[in-house]
Every structure is written in structure tokens, then in C-alpha cells.
Amino acid sequence: MNMGNVLLMRQEVLLLAIILILVIAEIFMPQRKKSNNVHLALFLFGIHTIIGFLSINYGSLFGGMFHTNALIQFFKNVLNIGVFILLLQSADWVQEKIVQEKRGTEFFVLLFSSLLGMYFMISSGDFLMFYLGLELSILPIAALAAYEISKRISSESGIKLILSSSLASGTALFGISILYAVTGSIYFNDIVNNMTSSYMSILGLVLFFAGLGFKISLVPFHFWTADVYEGAPISIASYLSVISKGAAVFILMILLFVVLKPMIAVWDKMLYVVAIATMFIGNLFALRQQNMKRFLAFSSIAQAGFMLFGLIIGNRLGTATVVYFVLIYIFSNLAAFGVVQAISLHTGKENMKDYEGLYRTNPNLSLVMMLGLFSLAGIPPVAGFFGKFFLFTAAASKGYYFLVFLGVVNVTVSLYYYLLVVRAMFLRKSENAIPYFKNKLYMRLGLLVTAVGILVLGIYSPLYDYIFELSKNLY
Amino acid sequence: MDILSLFIIVPIVTVLVLIFTKSLKQARLVAMIGSIIQLGMAINLLFAYLAEKVHNDDIMVFTRDVVWFKPFNIHYSIGVDGISVSLLLLTAIVVLAGVFISWKMFDLPKEFFISLIVLSLGVYGVFISIDLFTLFVFFEIAVIPMYLLIGIWGSGPREFAAMKLTLMLMGASAVLLVGILGIYFNSNADGGPLTFNILEIAQVHIPVVAQKLFFPLVFIGFAVISALFPFHTWSPDGHSSAPTAVSMLHAGVLMKLGGYGVFRVAMYLLPEGTLHWSWFFIILAAFGVIYGAFAAIRQTDLKYINAYASVSHLGLVLFALLSLNLTAWNGAIIQSLSHGLLTALFFAMIGMIYGRAHTREISKLGGMMKILPFIGAIYVITGLAYLGLPGFSGFVAEMNVFVGAFQHPDTFHRILSILVVSSIVVTAVYILRLVGKIMMGPLLTNDVEASTLPKVTWYEKTGLLLLMLPVIGIGVAPLWLSDMIMKSLEPFIHGVL
Numbered sequence: 001m002n003m004g005n006v007l008l009m010r011q012e013v014l015l016l017a018i019i020l021i022l023v024i025a026e027i028f029m030p031q032r033k034k035s036n037n038v039h040l041a042l043f044l045f046g047i048h049t050i051i052g053f054l055s056i057n058y059g060s061l062f063g064g065m066f067h068t069n070a071l072i073q074f075f076k077n078v079l080n081i082g083v084f085i086l087l088l089q090s091a092d093w094v095q096e097k098i099v100q101e102k103r104g105t106e107f108f109v110l111l112f113s114s115l116l117g118m119y120f121m122i123s124s125g126d127f128l129m130f131y132l133g134l135e136l137s138i139l140p141i142a143a144l145a146a147y148e149i150s151k152r153i154s155s156e157s158g159i160k161l162i163l164s165s166s167l168a169s170g171t172a173l174f175g176i177s178i179l180y181a182v183t184g185s186i187y188f189n190d191i192v193n194n195m196t197s198s199y200m201s202i203l204g205l206v207l208f209f210a211g212l213g214f215k216i217s218l219v220p221f222h223f224w225t226a227d228v229y230e231g232a233p234i235s236i237a238s239y240l241s242v243i244s245k246g247a248a249v250f251i252l253m254i255l256l257f258v259v260l261k262p263m264i265a266v267w268d269k270m271l272y273v274v275a276i277a278t279m280f281i282g283n284l285f286a287l288r289q290q291n292m293k294r295f296l297a298f299s300s301i302a303q304a305g306f307m308l309f310g311l312i313i314g315n316r317l318g319t320a321t322v323v324y325f326v327l328i329y330i331f332s333n334l335a336a337f338g339v340v341q342a343i344s345l346h347t348g349k350e351n352m353k354d355y356e357g358l359y360r361t362n363p364n365l366s367l368v369m370m371l372g373l374f375s376l377a378g379i380p381p382v383a384g385f386f387g388k389f390f391l392f393t394a395a396a397s398k399g400y401y402f403l404v405f406l407g408v409v410n411v412t413v414s415l416y417y418y419l420l421v422v423r424a425m426f427l428r429k430s431e432n433a434i435p436y437f438k439n440k441l442y443m444r445l446g447l448l449v450t451a452v453g454i455l456v457l458g459i460y461s462p463l464y465d466y467i468f469e470l471s472k473n474l475y
Numbered sequence: 476m477d478i479l480s481l482f483i484i485v486p487i488v489t490v491l492v493l494i495f496t497k498s499l500k501q502a503r504l505v506a507m508i509g510s511i512i513q514l515g516m517a518i519n520l521l522f523a524y525l526a527e528k529v530h531n532d533d534i535m536v537f538t539r540d541v542v543w544f545k546p547f548n549i550h551y552s553i554g555v556d557g558i559s560v561s562l563l564l565l566t567a568i569v570v571l572a573g574v575f576i577s578w579k580m581f582d583l584p585k586e587f588f589i590s591l592i593v594l595s596l597g598v599y600g601v602f603i604s605i606d607l608f609t610l611f612v613f614f615e616i617a618v619i620p621m622y623l624l625i626g627i628w629g630s631g632p633r634e635f636a637a638m639k640l641t642l643m644l645m646g647a648s649a650v651l652l653v654g655i656l657g658i659y660f661n662s663n664a665d666g667g668p669l670t671f672n673i674l675e676i677a678q679v680h681i682p683v684v685a686q687k688l689f690f691p692l693v694f695i696g697f698a699v700i701s702a703l704f705p706f707h708t709w710s711p712d713g714h715s716s717a718p719t720a721v722s723m724l725h726a727g728v729l730m731k732l733g734g735y736g737v738f739r740v741a742m743y744l745l746p747e748g749t750l751h752w753s754w755f756f757i758i759l760a761a762f763g764v765i766y767g768a769f770a771a772i773r774q775t776d777l778k779y780i781n782a783y784a785s786v787s788h789l790g791l792v793l794f795a796l797l798s799l800n801l802t803a804w805n806g807a808i809i810q811s812l813s814h815g816l817l818t819a820l821f822f823a824m825i826g827m828i829y830g831r832a833h834t835r836e837i838s839k840l841g842g843m844m845k846i847l848p849f850i851g852a853i854y855v856i857t858g859l860a861y862l863g864l865p866g867f868s869g870f871v872a873e874m875n876v877f878v879g880a881f882q883h884p885d886t887f888h889r890i891l892s893i894l895v896v897s898s899i900v901v902t903a904v905y906i907l908r909l910v911g912k913i914m915m916g917p918l919l920t921n922d923v924e925a926s927t928l929p930k931v932t933w934y935e936k937t938g939l940l941l942l943m944l945p946v947i948g949i950g951v952a953p954l955w956l957s958d959m960i961m962k963s964l965e966p967f968i969h970g971v972l
Contacts, residue, residue, distance in 0.1 A: 320546070379619050379645075380612040389608075389652070393547065396656040404656060408649030415645055419622060419638060427626040427634055461544045468546040 008061055008068055011052055011076055012119050018044045019112045026105035035099045038091050041108040042442070045087060049080040060125055064187055067125035071470040075250050075323060076119055082243050082330040083115055088446030089338040090235030092439075093345050098147070107147065110140035111239070118247040122254070127176045127186040130251065134172070137247065138165045138215070141240065145232035157231025164224040165214065172211020178204030188259045188475070195262045202266055209270065212255075215248035216304050219277040226285075229297035234344055237293055238337035241300040246326040249307050253322055257314050258475040264314050271312045272403060278305030279410040286417050292340045292350050295417070296333070299376060302414055303329060306388060309395040309407060319471040321394040324464055325387040328375065328457055332384050335372030335450035338443070339365050346437045357433030358425040365439075366425045368447045373418040375454045378411055383458035390464070477539045478520060479553045479603045482563065485512055486596035490589050499584040503574065506588040510571040513595075517567035524560045525959065534674060534966045535605055543609075548670050552606035557963035558738075558808055559602045561956065562731060565815045566602070568941060569727040570595045573720035575938035576823050580628070580718075587628055590620040591720065598728050607655050607671040607740065611648070614736070617729060618644045618700075621713070621721070629716040636716035643709040644700055651696025651736075657689035658744055676744050683747045690748025693741040694756060701733025701793060702786045703756075704763030714782040719826025722778065726785045727819035731811045734792040738804070742796065743967055749799070754887070757797040761891045763790030768901035772908075777825045777835040780905060781818060784861070787898060788814045794895055795876040798888070801964055803879025806872050808960045813860075813868035813949060820857045820942045824850050827935055828913075831928045837909065842918030849931045851914050853939050858906040860946050863899055868949035871957070873899065 006013065021044065025037055052073070060067040087108075098104050117136025124130035142165065146158025180186055182201045183194040195201060214221040229237040256267055282302030289295035307329075310322035342365060344350050359366040375384030388411065392404045439447070457463060489509030496502040520537075527536050535554030543549045555563070573591060580587050597617025604610035618641070626637035655671075661681045662670050670676060699706040710730075714722045742749045767787030774780045788810065795807035827850055828843065829835050844851035860867030863874075880892040949956060 317546075374619070380615045385612070385615070390547070392652065393656060393659070396653075396660055399660075401653060401657060405650075405653050408652055409646075412642060412646040412649050416638070416642055419641065422622070423626060423634060423638070426623060427637070461549075465545050 037105045052077045064125040065129045088442045091442040114140040144236045153231040157228045161228045168211045168214030175204045175208030212252045219281040226294045226297040234341040242330045242333045275308035283413045309391040313398045320468040321390040328383040328387040331453035332375035339369040355424040356428040357430035361436045371454045377415045377418040386458035482599040502584040506574045514567040517564040549608045550606045553603040554605045557959040566728045569819045572938040572941045575934045577720040578934040594620040605673045624721045625717045628718040631716045633716045636712040640709040640713035647699035654689045654692030661685045686745040686748035690745045697733045697736030701789045707786045711782040715778040722822040723819040727815040753797045760793035764898045768898040771905045781821045798880045806875025810872035813872045840913040841916040844914045862903045862906045866950045868946045871953040
């Protein structure tokens with residue numbers, strides 16, 4: 001193996017280097033300057049994000065265990081952008097709350113480790129690498145979910161996440177072992193050739209799907225979502241809901257479209273049912289939520305249901321629309337979570353009732369929130385509309401009109417609860433509305449980027465053309 | 476820059492300038508200038524269109540086509556025919572009048588005018604689009620500002636009304652989306668590429684099964700915004716809670732999108748579906764006409780009366796469209812224009828009366844003619860035009876509609892036509908009763924001294940006259956307009972009949 005080959009793993013190596021630099025900085029930085037580590041982490045990760053866009057060669061390593069191509073690289077960049085925005089939004093929180101408890105640097109180390117796990121997961125060429133990536137991506141997050149040690153609910157959320165996720169990955173592992181038993185290999189390329197549709201392989205598929213479905217929080221594997229989001233720090237909740245979900249959808253897409261392609265007649269029915277259940281359950285439970293974090297948790301469950309619209313058709317159009325939707329979803333959801341985080345940081349308030357009259361005191365925050373929610377609901381001209389419309393188009397292209405119909409019914413239902421937040425912010429007047437406050441630079445940047453992204457990403461059509469071009473080669 | 480894209484760009488520029496305004500004075504000035512430019516452009520477009528049509532025989536003129544999303548074959552594709560030109564002019568007039576009527580919008584003025592201009596942007600966009608995707612985008616852009624407009628600046632149960640209206644209209648457009656996708660994926664039936672372009676799809680023979688399946692979806696998707704019975708319930712609540720300018724814009728312009736969409740998309744692209752389903756929807760439309768008229772009689776709130784009257788008159792538009800002949804269609808388009816102007820006038824005057832007497836209850840109003848003679852006079856004229864008196868636009872429209880509807884020889888259509896014609900009498904009842912009671916009746920005001928009521932201001936007069944002039948214009952000289960519309964209808968007739 002020469003150096004040229006290692007360059008294929010450039011993003012992974014670079015991220016690992018950043019993690020090591022941060023660990024070293026943690027050791028040698030004097031205590032009173034520890035908050036500089038936040039700037040350091042942001043700076044390094046920003047560079048890393050930019051470098052990610054430089055083109056690299058594509059191919060595989062370690063005898064096919066590790067594998068990369070243009071689309072996978074693009075998706076890693078999407079994840080990077082998401083994480084970078086998330087870091088901008090949570091930098092103030094880390095500086096004000098976490099650095100005081102002398103745990104500032106670990107936050108970044110753990111977060112980046114989890115991201116590294118996702119890199120490996122979506123780049124995996126066999127089930128072993130896939131499983132390692134899956135585990136590496138979830139374990140640090142469980143620690144981070146319990147990061148606000150002073151809060152009991154935070155520890156509860158960490159425990160809940162680690163217990164249920166280990167159950168899920170155990171299930172996935174069982175499914176993988178059955179698939180191995182059927183095909184005699186764990187390499188994706190071999191599995192495609194040897195896969196036959198038998199009861200055994202269907203069982204393997206279902207178990208394996210359950211494990212990944214947990215990460216995407218598809219119904220009926222969604223029960224952990226709201227509780228974990230509510231207890232975890234907001235930045236971790238938003239990480240779980242955008243980055244973690246996006247990566248899991250992407251690898252699920254690769255596995256379904258490439259590895260399990262021979263069984264499409266089985267899994268498209270499965271996805272059909274799961275998509276309907278996920279949309280309805282997510283939406284109906286979101287209707288009555290008062291806590292903003294729980295509210296966004298159920299909304300993100302419903303959004304996952306929409307993502308399946310692209311997966312169900314199993315072709316290039318599906319790939320392009322799902323990747324496009326995930327990109328837009330990252331911006332939209334981060335806008336909403338960012339505002340929740342800003343308000344929570346300054347006032348500690350997290351309930352919808354506290355948002356009443358927000359527009360008259362904090363117009364900019366309300367506008368960003370409204371943009372984010374409209375984008376999640378899918379209202380033109382913001383980006384979310386284009387993402388959803390194309391997903392529906394993808395499903396309709398294979399004749400799933402009834403599914404699309406149920407989808408649009410759900411869009412209308414979801415519009416209701418998104419408008420509830422808009423109602424609180426814009427329509428209501430309140431005596432004790434949240435007073436005006438000024439965000440710090442990082443937070444303002446983080447919100448600005450999401451707002452601009454929401455406004456531009458949809459209308460700017462070359463982006464979709466580019467993704468569609470990349471989707472030629474999924475694997 | 477082409478002449479049509481300006482209809483999108485000018486509102487966007489207006490909104491961008493509005494963002495930097497600081498006070499009511501600045502905001503309304505900017506909004507007024509923006510709307511005057513729009514009106515100028517609309518008038519200019521009308522003359523340019525008439526001049527262009529002399530030597531250009533295309534269905535759509537001033538077309539422009541830019542590829543937007545290449546993989547889906549989505550284009551930003553625009554163009555106009557006589558129908559869109561006249562509706563664009565209507566929109567420009569009502570928007571400008573709406574800005575004048577909102578001259579004293581003290582609460583969050585900047586936001587109000589931004590929402591208003593965004594709404595008008597959506598409407599302009601729908602009228603110039605010939606790409607289904609673009610049309611759908613603009614259609615939804617037109618709907619969503621209503622939530623804020625009614626919710627923030629409305630009165631009465633505004634939160635409920637705003638939510639109900641938004642959900643029903645967005646739900647309808649969601650159904651429409653399925654229909655549009657259905658059309659899109661059948662647009663390659665003759666072996667061509669998939670396309671969203673309306674003119675290209677019209678040349679394709681979409682399989683009859685698909686037409687029968689998707690026609691109801693597209694039809695209902697558009698017709699809900701035209702208050703098709705039984706999906707009209709958002710309209711009375713929405714209109715009565717909305718602020719004056721929003722009621723004007725909504726009843727005057729936004730509801731016209733329904734009839735326009737039904738005609739341009741549902742009937743034009745799915746002719747077999749139209750023939751298959753028209754008997755069913757024409758019953759609903761006819762029922763809406765009669766039901767709306769009778770419901771209007773029983774109301775005691777001025778805005779509710781007008782809202783139900785709109786249900787009735789827009790039912791007439793749908794009825795005329797489904798009558799499937801050229802005369803009736805011509806009547807439907809003129810009825811859209813006429814109703815847009817008249818209902819905007821009504822809502823404007825109701826707003827003025829309410830602003831002075833602080834009530835909209837008929838029982839508490841009376842003798843307005845003596846106190847506010849200007850409003851009184853216009854009110855009477857509007858009322859007469861509304862019930863179809865010759866010399867005003869309402870007559871031209873209804874005449875065409877009924878003449879067209881009667882051309883069907885079969886009993887089914889005859890009976891329906893007779894029933895629908897009878898609604899004119901009912902209309903006369905509620906209009907004349909209103910005029911008699913609140914204008915001519917004994918002087919009654921709600922604990923306000925009659926002499927202290929504020930005089931009608933210059934901006935109110937401007938707004939009313941702006942709307943009144945075209946009503947008389949269409950009534951006195953209808954031929955050039957109906958000629959222009961008739962010419963544009965002819966290409967459609969081959970598709971449907």
C-alpha cells in the first residue's frame with residue numbers, strides 16, 4: 001500500500017489528526033486559556049470542511065473494506081457542513097457552560113469521533129467495516145447525550161440511548177450474520193452476486209433493517225427519539241436528528257440499492273408500510289407537543305418517513321432526491337434547532353408557550369425559525385419545498401400515487417403544527433415575552449448560514465443537477 | 476429583460492426596499508410606488524398584447540423559456556394570452572386599491588405590506604406561468620402569506636380563521652400536487668419526453684384512464700380556492716376575520732386562481748376527464764351558486780354576506796366553465812374580472828363603514844347615505860352592478876354565462892341552468908335589502924354621533940374610484956374585452972369539445 005492509496009482516506013485521516021491535535025491541546029493548554037480550544041476546534045474543522053471539497057481519486061482500500069467515490073465524498077462534505085453549522089451554533093453553549101466544568105475539549109473530541117465513525121460507515125465496503133463505523137458513531141454520542149451531568153434528565157437520556165442503541169446494533173448484527181450465512185461472504189460485492197431471495201435472507205434483511213431503522217428513528221423503532229432529544233443537550237439532539245439520521249439514511253440507501261438489490265420486491269413493500277407508519281405516527285404525536293425539543297423530535301421522525309419516498313424506488317432518481325433532501329433537511333432542521341438553542345442558552349426556556357410574542361422582541365430569531373419551519377413543512381419558495389416535491393416525484397415515477405397522496409395529507413397535517421409555532425411567535429402578543437437579547441458572533445453566523453442556505457439551495461437548480469450527475473454511481 | 480418577468484422582479488424589488496423602511500409613512504409610500512409601477516406595467520402589457528396579437532397568432536405570446544431543473548425537464552416558462560392579460564390587469568388594480576385602503580395600517584406596517592406584495596407576487600406568477608411546476612410554486616406562494624395577514628392583522632376569531640383557511644387551501648394544493656405529478660408522468664404517452672409545459676402536454680394524448688383518475692384531483696385542488704361547495708367553509712370565516720385589504724385581495728384576486736387553474740390545467744390538459752366528470756362537478760357548482768345566495772340572505776354581518784355572495788358568484792364561474800361552450804367560458808372569464816372588482820369594492824366599503832361605525836351588524840347600521848354620501852353612492856352602484864344591471868360589468872358576464880349554459884339541449888343542463896338563473900333573484904333580494912336598510916333606512920349609529928364620523932379621505936376615494944372605473948368601462952364597452960378573451964379561448968375549444 002503506497003501513499004497514494006492512503007489519500008483515498010484523506011478525510012478520515014484529517015479528521016483523526018484534528019482529534020489528536022485537540023487531545024494534545026487539551027493536555028498542554030493552560031487551564032485559564034482552555035476556552036481557546038473552542039476556537040481551535042472550530043478553526044480546524046472549518047479548514048477540514050473546505051479541504052473536503054478538493055477532488056480526490058476514487059477507489060477502494062484494504063481489499064474492498066473501505067471504498068469511496070464522488071457521491072460518497074460529496075455526502076461526507078454534506079455531513080461536514082452540517083457539523084460545522086452545528087459547531088457554530090453550539091460554540092457559545094460550550095464556552096459558557098461546558099468549559100467551566102473543564103470538559104470543553106472532550107466535547108469536540110467525542111463529536112468528531114462519532115463523525116469519523118460515520119465516515120467509515122458510509123465508506124464501508126463490507127459488513128465488518130460497516131458495523132465498526134456504526135458502533136463508533138453511536139457510542140460517543142451516548143456519552144455526549146449525558147453531557148450535562150448536573151441534569152438528571154441528561155443522564156437518563158444517555159442511558160436510554162446507549163441501552164436501546166446496543167439492542168438495535170445487536171439486532172442488526174444478527175441480521176448481518178444471517179445474511180452471511182445465506183451468501184457466505186461479508187463483502188458487499190460478493191453478497192450481490194450470491195444473494196437469493198429466501199425466507200432466511202428475508203429474515204436477515206428485516207433484522208438488519210430494524211437496526212438501521214433505529215438510527216433513522218423509523219416507526220416502530222422510534223420510541224427512544226423524543227425522550228433522548230428532550231434530555232440531551234440541544235446540540236446533541238440536533239446532531240442526532242440531522243447528521244446521524246442523514247448518514248444512516250445514506251448507508252441504508254447504498255445497502256438497499258446495491259447489496260440487497262436482488263430483494264427489491266421484498267423491501268419495497270416493507271418500506272411502503274414503514275413510510276406510512278412513520279409519517280402518521282410522527283405527525284400525530286407532534287401535534288400535541290409543548291416542549292420544543294420533543295416537538296422537533298417528532299417532526300424529525302415524520303421527516304424520516306418522507307425520506308423513504310426516495311428509497312422505495314431503488315434507482316438513480318431515488319438516490320439524487322434523497323441526498324438532495326437530506327442536504328436541505330440539514331439546513332432546515334439546524335435553523336430550527338439553532339433558534340431553540342439560542343433561546344434556551346439565554347433564557348433557559350424551551351416551551352412553545354414561552355415563544356409567544358417573540359417576533360415583537362426578537363424579529364430576526366423569529367424569522368430564522370419561521371424559515372426553518374416553512375422549509376420543514378415544504379412551502380415554496382424555500383428549499384424544503386423542492387426537496388419534498390422531488391421526493392414525491394420520485395415515488396410517483398414508479399406509480400406510487402397512493403403513497404404520494406398519503407404523503408401530501410401528512411404535509412398538510414405537519415403544516416398545522418409548524419404553524420402553531422409560527423402562531424406563537426407572530427400572532428400572539430404576550431406580557432412576558434422573551435426580552436430582546438443579542439447573540440454572540442458564532443451563533444449569529446450559524447443562524448445566518450442556515451437562513452441563506454434555506455433561501456438559496458432550492459431555487460439554485462445547478463445544485464440538484466450536480467447531485468443528479470453524481471448519483472450515476474452510487475457504489 | 477422581458478416584459479413578463481418584470482411582474483416577478485418588481486414585487487421582489489418592492490419587498491427588498493420595504494425591508495429597509497422604518498415607519499408607516501415610508502412603508503406605504505414604497506408599497507404604493509411599487510403597485511403603481513405594476514399597474515403601469517399591466518396597462519402597458521394590455522396594449523402591447525393587442526398590438527402583438529395583430530401579427531402573431533401563437534396561443535401564448537411574449538414567451539420566454541429558461542431551463543430550471545434539467546433532470547426533471549422543469550422550466551421557468553412564461554407567456555400570456557388574453558385571459559392572463561386581463562387577469563393581470565385586475566390583480567394590479569386590486570393590489571393598488573388595497574394599498575390605498577391600508578393607508579392607516581399602524582400595527583407592524585412594514586410586515587403587512589411585505590406580506591401583501593408577496594401575495595400579489597404569487598398571483599402574478601400563476602397568471603404568467605406555462606410550466607406546471609412554476610405555476611404550482613407560485614400558487615403556494617400566493618396562499619401562505621394569508622396566514623400571517625389574517626392571523627396578525629385580522630379581527631374576531633382571527634387565529635382560528637387563519638389556520639382553517641391555510642390548512643384547507645394548502646390541503647387542496649397538496650391534492651393538486653398529486654394530480655400534477657399524474658399529468659407529468661403521463662406526458663410521455665405519445666413517446667416524447669416527460670414535461671411540465673402546459674402547451675406541450677396539451678398536444679399529448681394522455682391515456683383516458685389516467686385522465687379520469689387525475690381530473691378530480693386537479694379540479695378539486697384548484698376549485699377549493701374558488702370556494703367550490705362543499706369546500707367553501709374556509710371562505711366566510713377567512714373573509715370576515717381578514718383585514719380589509721386582505722379580504723379585497725383574497726376575494727378579488729386569489730379566488731380567481733381557482734377558476735383560472737381549472738380552465739388552464741384541469742380542463743385544457745385533461746379533456747376526456749372533463750367530459751367524464753363534468754356532470755358531477757357541475758351539480759356541485761350549481762348547488763354552490765344557489766346555496767351561497769340563500770346563505771347570504773340569512774347573514775347579519777356585512778362581511779359574511781359578501782363572503783357567501785362570493786361563494787355564489789364564483790360557483791357561477793365554475794358552472795360556466797363546466798358548461799363547456801365558448802360563450803359560457805367567455806362569460807366565466809368576464810365574471811371573474813367583474814366579480815373581482817365588485818367584491819373588492821364591497822369589502823373596501825365595508826372596511827370604511829366598520830372603521831367609522833365600529834360595527835358590521837346590519838341591525839345597528841342605517842342611513843349611511845346621509846352621513847357618508849360618497850360611500851353611499853358607490854355602494855348603491857356596486858350593488859346594482861353586482862346583481863347584473865345592464866351598463867355594468869356584472870350584466871355582461873352573467874348574460875354570457877346564461878346564454879352559453881342554455882345552449883345545451885338536454886334536460887339535465889336545462890334544469891340546472893334554470894335553477895342557477897333563479898339565483899339572480901335571490902342576489903337581488905340580499906343586495907336591495909342591504910341598500911335599503913343601511914344606506915337609505917332611518918339614521919342609526921352605534922353610540923356614535925353621526926356628525927362626528929370622519930369624512931371620506933382622499934386615499935379612500937382614490938381606492939374606490941380605481942375599482943369603480945373598470946366596472947363601468949367593461950359594462951359600457953364590453954366588446955373589445957370579450958373579443959380579446961374569445962380569441963384566446965378558441966385554441967382551447969378544440970381540446971375540450
